[in-house]
Amino acid sequence: MNPANDKNYRERVYEIVRKIPPGRVMTYGQLAEILGEGYTPRTVGYVMHGADTENVPWQRVINSQGGCSTAKMTMPVNLQQGILESEGVVFNEKGKCALVTYLWFPEGYEPEEDQQPSLLE
DNA sequence: AACTTGACGAGGG
């Protein structure tokens, strides 16, 4: 697909993000992998930056380390982390949450037993 | 058309 003129390029990302349940998260890389060709973690981040905060639970997309990449932008208080915490996600003192606990996989993309994220806490 | 900039991520030191 030709990303350049495809308005749905962004919509394809939001479509999945809207399905993430409260209190659960997905990573940029995870979304890129599911979307496939033309998408990379970086472009997914770019798309999320322009997300309609009213209709997309943008706060549920974090980086592969379990932290919020918006930390520097919302200084001194990280808005994203705050919202996630209000949804029940617990972050440690370094601003990381346990992906093993909160990572969410869309139907049909559940990980294999042996490749579960082995991260944090 | 060339160059730069990211809400990224894997790999190496």
Place this chain on the structure above:
DNA sequence: CCCCTCGCCAAGT
């Protein structure tokens, strides 16, 4: 654990 490099690709200059 921290820091750096490099690949990635849409957008803006």
